[in-house]
Amino acid sequence: MPFRLYIVRHGKAERDSPTGRDADRPLRPRGIHQATWLGERLAADDKPPRIILSSPFVRALDTARILHQAVACPLEIFDQLAVGPDADRVVELIRAHAQVKALAVVGHNPQLSELAMALAEPSSAAPRELRTGEAFALDFKADVAPGQGRFRSSLRMDDDD
DSSP states (O other): OOEEEEEEEOOOBOSSOTTSOGGGOOBOHHHHHHHHHHHHHHHHSSSOOSEEEEOSSHHHHHHHHHHHHHHTOOEEEOGGGSSSSOHHHHHHHHHHTGGGSEEEEEEOTTHHHHHHHHHBOTTSOOOOOOOTTOEEEEEESSSOOTTOBEEEEEEOOOTTO
């Protein structure tokens, strides 16, 4: 079953939060603009996400909510996408949602960059580290498994956008 995965790193966030907790750092205005731009691109894609899975951290959840508004699909929150858990736990989460045929996961580095590098075919244009407000699109012919994703594209707002 063909499947498209969008791996999305949250938009640019504030250095500090009102509470002092890392989990509560909101998006900067640039991060909001990045997420809005990315949402427009995902909504216009030939295979937009059918579900968005997000970290519960404010910066990721704010990014996911903006994408959710643009794409008009369900949004679910999972602790596996918070800062800390390894990429293997995220692969399990993705597999559990693979029936939708197009999925976006929104979270943090280093977890998401490790995920992209692990899932991409060794011969494809290997993904590098995700920057804030960036999405990698990977296509799978069948099962979501390490080394099986064809790197399709990178989406990120340029400074000129």
